Amino acid sequence: MLGKYKAVLALLLLIILVPLTLLMTLGLWVPTLAGIWLPLGTRIALDESPRITRKGLIIPDLRYLVGDCQLAHITNASLSHPSRWLLNVGTVELDSACLAKLPQTEQSPAAPKTLAQWQAMLPNTWINIDKLIFSPWQEWQGKLSLALTSDIQQLRYQGEKVKFQGQLKGQQLTVSELDVVAFENQPPV
Structure with a gap:
């Protein structure tokens, strides 16, 4: 009888400790796991470990690298699900010079081929990026x-x-506002 209690206690400790260990080490194993789905020659790097809170997942810093070139740098991201998915991001920096370094891969036969197929896959989501920076065109940030x-x-x-x-x-784009300041000291076009 005493052996059964020890086995149940060991099982309970295992059930509690394994998920806690996985949560505490997210920054170590998530980039490796994500690498399975990323194109060859690319990887993600986390400088700080993501945190799970009552409000959702918080990712303080994430970088997407192509070889040694940093294609994207995301800071202060949080993902939650109040009524639909909500992704809030502080800053996203995109480096266009790294796009040429992306490896050419064959398209998967299961990959969506049309706009309608891509749209059908979209979850109900809100995405807010406070500062989107395109390098080397920083003046177009917003x-x-x-x-x-x-x-x-x-x-x-x-x-x-x-x-x-x-x-x-669908395939109909409706533009309700477009203002471009192409030249200094000139009104928007």
Whole structure:
């Protein structure tokens, strides 16, 4: 009888300790696991370990690398699910010079081929990026907000030199606002 109690206690400790250990070491094993789905020659790196809170998943710092070139750097990201998926990101820096270094791979036969197929895969999501920076075009940086469903995708981008608001429903794009400041000291186009 005493042996059964020890076995049950050991099993309970195992059930508690294994998930806690996995949560505490997210930064160590998540990049390796994500590498399974990433293109060859690319990887993600986490400088700080993600945290799971009552409000959702917090990722303080994430980098997407192509070889030794940093294609994307994401800071202060949080993912939650209040009524639909909500991704809030502090800063996203994209380096266009790294795009040429992406490896050429054959398209998977299971990959979506049309816009409608891509749209059908979209979950109901809100995405907010407070500061989106395109390198080497930093002057075009701004705030990006997306509201996505499989039926309608709404996009709003607001920067110092460009403002855009549009909606994509099926293949029909409706632009409700587009302001571009192409030249200094000139009104927007």
